Amino acid sequence: xxxxxxxxxxxxxxxxxxLRTFLMVLAMSIGVAAVVVLTALxxxxxxxxVNEFASLGSSLVIVLPGRSETGGFxxxxxxxxTPRDLTVEDGQAIIRAPAVLRTAPIAIGTSEAVFNGxxxxxxxxxxxxxxxxxxxxxLAQGRFLPVEDPNAAVAVIGAKIQSELFGSExxxxxxxxxxxxxxxxxxxxxxxxxxxxxxADEVVILPVVVAQAMFNSNTLFRILVExxxxxxxxxxxxxxxxxxxxxxxxxxxxxxITQDAVxxxxxxxxxxxxxxxxxxxxxSLAVAGILVMNVMLVAVTQRTGEIGLLKALGxxxxxxxxxxxxxxxxxxxxxxxxGYLLGQAGAFALRTAVRVLPAxxxxxxxxxxxxxxxxxxxxxxxxxxxxxxxxxxxxxxxxH
Amino acid sequence: MPLxxxxxxxxxxxxxxSAVHALANxxxxxxxxxxxxxxxxxGSGKSTLLNLLGLLDRPDAGTYRLEGRDVTTLTADEQARxxxxxxxxxxxxxxxxxxxxxxxxxxxxxxxxALEPAERARxxxxxxxxxxxxxxxxxRPDQLSGGQRQRVAIARATIMQPAVILADEPTGNLDxxxxxxxxxxxxxxxxxxxxxxxxxxDAALGARAGRRVVMQDGRKLSDx
Numbered sequence: 001x002x003x004x005x006x007x008x009x010x011x012x013x014x015x016x017x018x019l020r021t022f023l024m025v026l027a028m029s030i031g032v033a034a035v036v037v038l039t040a041l042x043x044x045x046x047x048x049x050v051n052e053f054a055s056l057g058s059s060l061v062i063v064l065p066g067r068s069e070t071g072g073f074x075x076x077x078x079x080x081x082t083p084r085d086l087t088v089e090d091g092q093a094i095i096r097a098p099a100v101l102r103t104a105p106i107a108i109g110t111s112e113a114v115f116n117g118x119x120x121x122x123x124x125x126x127x128x129x130x131x132x133x134x135x136x137x138x139l140a141q142g143r144f145l146p147v148e149d150p151n152a153a154v155a156v157i158g159a160k161i162q163s164e165l166f167g168s169e170x171x172x173x174x175x176x177x178x179x180x181x182x183x184x185x186x187x188x189x190x191x192x193x194x195x196x197x198x199x200a201d202e203v204v205i206l207p208v209v210v211a212q213a214m215f216n217s218n219t220l221f222r223i224l225v226e227x228x229x230x231x232x233x234x235x236x237x238x239x240x241x242x243x244x245x246x247x248x249x250x251x252x253x254x255x256x257i258t259q260d261a262v263x264x265x266x267x268x269x270x271x272x273x274x275x276x277x278x279x280x281x282x283x284s285l286a287v288a289g290i291l292v293m294n295v296m297l298v299a300v301t302q303r304t305g306e307i308g309l310l311k312a313l314g315x316x317x318x319x320x321x322x323x324x325x326x327x328x329x330x331x332x333x334x335x336x337x338x339g340y341l342l343g344q345a346g347a348f349a350l351r352t353a354v355r356v357l358p359a360x361x362x363x364x365x366x367x368x369x370x371x372x373x374x375x376x377x378x379x380x381x382x383x384x385x386x387x388x389x390x391x392x393x394x395x396x397x398x399x400h
Numbered sequence: 401m402p403l404x405x406x407x408x409x410x411x412x413x414x415x416x417x418s419a420v421h422a423l424a425n426x427x428x429x430x431x432x433x434x435x436x437x438x439x440x441x442x443g444s445g446k447s448t449l450l451n452l453l454g455l456l457d458r459p460d461a462g463t464y465r466l467e468g469r470d471v472t473t474l475t476a477d478e479q480a481r482x483x484x485x486x487x488x489x490x491x492x493x494x495x496x497x498x499x500x501x502x503x504x505x506x507x508x509x510x511x512x513x514a515l516e517p518a519e520r521a522r523x524x525x526x527x528x529x530x531x532x533x534x535x536x537x538x539x540r541p542d543q544l545s546g547g548q549r550q551r552v553a554i555a556r557a558t559i560m561q562p563a564v565i566l567a568d569e570p571t572g573n574l575d576x577x578x579x580x581x582x583x584x585x586x587x588x589x590x591x592x593x594x595x596x597x598x599x600x601x602d603a604a605l606g607a608r609a610g611r612r613v614v615m616q617d618g619r620k621l622s623d624x
Contacts, residue, residue: 311483
């Protein structure tokens with residue numbers, strides 16, 4: 001039998017039983033679609049997080065107070081008491097490091113902002129003039145915190161605060177009450193949307209000294225450090241660590257992380273998660289494979305008489321086996337293609353529904369899903385096909 | 401040299417713990433171009449004989465020579481090739497593939513023999529013409545009458561120009577008039593030189609054959 005004929009014969013057999021074929025294709029396509037959609041979701045989440053980090057700035061080094069020990073138990077930690085606070089002076093000291101371009105301390109807290117009887121909970125960020133450049137933020141109006149007067153009672157507000165407290169009026173020059181203090185608004189940030197869970201549109205930025213006085217605390221939440229260049233990130237990290245160690249009496253009680261490291265960690269965690277969901281979805285592919293086998297076994301029983309006839313007409317075992325294998329392959333291929341289209345449609349729906357999520361299925365997942373579908377279909381088709389090929393022609397012919 | 405030569409054929413089936421001799425020490429020789437009716441009661445072994453002649457079944461003992469060649473020792477695939485090229489089957493229940501059209505059913509042996517599509521189409525067209533089925537080419541079996549179905553089956557059996565046609569009760573599922581028509585068709589093929597071996601328990605049909613082999617309990621009761 002020619003391959004073209006085998007394929008045509010198998011196609012006729014598949015289309016000859018439309019309901020069976022439809023159900024089979026449906027089962028297989030659900031498996032493939034599940035892999036495509038779930039990996040799109042997983043990978044979308046990964047990309048979302050990675051993009052969020054990238055929006056922080058590309059050559060950032062972040063200093064956290066306290067030593068986070070990831071390398072197991074360290075006896076030094078057992079004898080040290082609470083770590084030293086991270087201070088504004090620490091931030092100013094870091095700027096001396098040759099690989100560092102600029103730094104910005106961050107003190108963070110929440111408070112109430114009141115203007116003209118309108119009250120709103122806001123996130124207070126205490127920082128310095130360099131913060132704007134460091135975070136790659138833009139101003140919509142006015143100017144940012146002044147370099148010359150770090151104690152000025154001034155504020156820069158997020159776009160959402162502007163619209164909620166002041167409406168279409170300009171907020172510049174207005175006096176805002178925050179907690180028990182009064183600050184003059186000198187700038188409004190351009191709207192940026194989401195930024196690492198902290199919405200930059202809903203913050204009030206104050207000089208760090210003012211913010212610390214407001215929270216009655218000397219400690220900083222973070223110090224952001226920008227390296228002079230992407231290639232100098234590791235040097236900036238090392239120099240920052242050395243400087244702070246020196247300032248803290250030789251004790252390394254801060255954690256300095258690079259954005260790349262954080263990014264890589266998230267990338268790894270979410271990547272593993274994607275593999276995990278792909279694995280779970282692949283189970284449905286295995287189930288679909290077993291279904292293919294079941295359907296093909298039923299087909300062999302159903303068409304026993306036909307197999308007997310083909311044998312009587314001189315079909316070799318190989319021809320019959322190939323015809324049934326081709327049919328199994330066709331069913332899985334149709335299922336795989338349908339599933340792929342369904343999956344892509346699902347991912348598209350996901351992207352439409354959740355706009356911030358770049359839910360595109362990764363290429364490896366698509367290839368793996370289609371490959372698994374075809375391979376399981378064929379693999380599980382072998383047994384029924386062999387059974388058909390081995391049927392005794394006399395017995396088979398009697399079953400008509 | 402006879403077309404078919406069976407010597408000392410034994411075929412034993414085991415049913416539970418008793419052995420049934422479907423064919424016992426059977427010798428049979430059929431010349432090319434003969435018209436033989438194999439007759440006998442059900443259980444006499446005539447179907448087993450036909451299956452054996454058609455290489456669908458193997459004897460437990462004895463030799464079967466087809467056109468002088470010992471075919472009992474061939475592998476399953478070699479036997480399939482002999483069936484494809486030298487033997488045509490006509491069954492009582494027609495055995496057409498329901499999802500294929502008349503033309504596709506007739507073309508099945510040519511497809512299995514991997515003939516060129518153009519050559520296939522030419523031969524199928526001619527066969528359908530010869531058997532008066534030209535305007536039924538695209539009909540599926542369920543759109544054909546019983547007589548038409550058996551004509552499709554005969555067209556299929558002869559499309560490879562076999563040496564012998566094995567017909568198992570070819571009129572069994574047909575009314576008298578159509579049955580007559582089908583028998584005439586088979587006899588016309590025999591007249592053109594094809595050996596015809598027909599299993600039947602219809603005495604009137606058997607009487608038309610040039611030679612009658614009557615079977616009983618796996619043995620030849622009479623031959624001639």
